[in-house]
Amino acid sequence: MEIFHNLVFGFSVAFTLQNIFYCFLGCLLGTLIGVLPGIGPLATIAMLMPITFNVSPTAALIMLAGIYYGAQYGGSTTAILVNLPGETSAVVTCMDGYQMARQGRAGAALAIAALGSFFAGTFCTLLIAMFGPPIAVIALKFGPAEYFSLMLMGLVTAAVLAHGDMVKSLAMVAMGLLLGCVGSDVDSGVKRFTFNIIEMADGIGFVVLAVGIFALGEIIGNLGDPEERTVFTSRVTKLFPTKEDLKRSLGPIVRGTLLGSFFGVLPGTGPAIASFSSYMVEKKMSKDPSRFGHGAIEGVAGPESANNADAQCKFIPMLTLGIPASGVMALMLGALTIHGITPGPQVMTKNPDLFWGLIVSMWIGNLMLVLLNLPLIGLWVSLLKVPYRLLFPAIMVFSSIGIYSLNNSPFELYLTAIFGLIGFVWMKLECSLAPMLLGFVLGPMMEESLRRALLISRGDPLVFFKRPISLAFLIATVVIIIVMVAPAVRKRRSDITD
């Protein structure tokens, strides 16, 4: 039983005092920012990147991962108690979770959300342990043509599945790819779009772009359109769900986990897609769909499991292929690179302690979150009473220090300010930011694979269709586009997102 052996090895890594501590720290921070609306895991991880330079790569990744899935837990707490999604993935949870809270069943909703997430987390840990190694073996055979087609599929998926307008999302992917071109060209050394600014020669930093758009741009938007917060008043009592609750939730949790895992492996889809789909499935399958929107526990159990499964399965393409399936994963890859580890299928064999330690730590982290969140709910709720006018200057301070410390120079700060403005305009024009970010991250890798693939094939563009795995990715891309453009799906999709 090799998988058993590997997991035991993972436990031995994850259970060192240092790694347990960083796992705990990550989960705690993640829950904190998950609870607070207006700051997401992407911006937080970007801000905290400099901190992780001082610890071992395994501990760094364990902490950053903890922030990521911890935020999914925290987001649901806010959704249930305040009817405000702490994270975008928790939008669906608001619908029935808040209704349950109003009926005095907040405790049951929170507990089911936590248990569902824990189930999903456990399932995904096993999934990564089982399928990670075989995928990495296949991936070692990938040439540039396969990588190019795979990334193309990821970008198209990201665009067509993103919230809002598909055409604009595709344009935003191109925008991201273009931003990725900035800096010295790897092959020729020609400086592209640097406008003779020395600092631009290395390209635009991912952290700069992410903080500018997501932290700064969002604060500008929030200050223009302040959200109403009605903080939940009555106390949370009776944490334990009834037998009836558990019975109703079992199916949705299992289905949500499977759905979430599926969307998770697919590059470009966010946890929000997974939770929306799960909600629709449960509503469809229910004998009495009218209960949905009025406090149906299935509407909490399914989506909450789905978004956690999605978040965790995003690690599969990142760890096995070295391809970031989301903005957060791009930061994780960045963290690996900073520690001198080349991302790709060889991570598993070259750094087994990192790979297995991280996987097992995610399971431990999920367990911690269940134990941590339920007793601490009172604390999280009181945090929500901190007014936004005190919160956003704090976000500004931590972002700015984090950005300055990248190069100890103010130039990145100026660039962040510019991207904050651009990001705000994009938000106003309802252009999705996530596909752009993915394009930006994958851009340099894509250009490189395209060049190499064409070089190897002596300039024959048909190489992408001649190699079977590459062809499969391209066919999948076309299928995704056709399915999403089909009128029936299009209508359903707008029903979900509206």
Added chain:
Amino acid sequence: MKLDLSSNKDFWAGIMFAGTGAGAMFVARNYPFGTSLHMGPGYFPMVLGGILIAFGIYVMLRGLRKNEKIQGNWSIRALVILPLSIVIFGVLMELAGFIPALAALVFISAASGREFRFVEVLLLTLFLGALSVALFIWGLGLPYPLIKGLA
């Protein structure tokens, strides 16, 4: 029907895409284009610029047809002050040191909100200042002088 373009969402989105694409192609016109066997540094940006122009024109035309409005407020105050506060932080980090830069950042960014209570912001500055110095300067050992010339 009177067509009001000033708040037509897709019209402006289209202009933005097409404009960016055209700008990119203009800047990239001098980069060697190469052949498909040996793609030059100009190849990718040129193709992307063209794609953006195509998308931009499509979105713009669709905007003229659908005429959907931009939602919400523009919050000019925050739009000007917040980016400015980051720039000032950067300048002061070079000129005056960590503490003045941080205090300026908190005060200026807080002023971009709708409510500004002096005492509250002062307390917030003290709190964030103490926390940041403890965490970043002492904890992580970032090598920034607290106040230039003094420490």
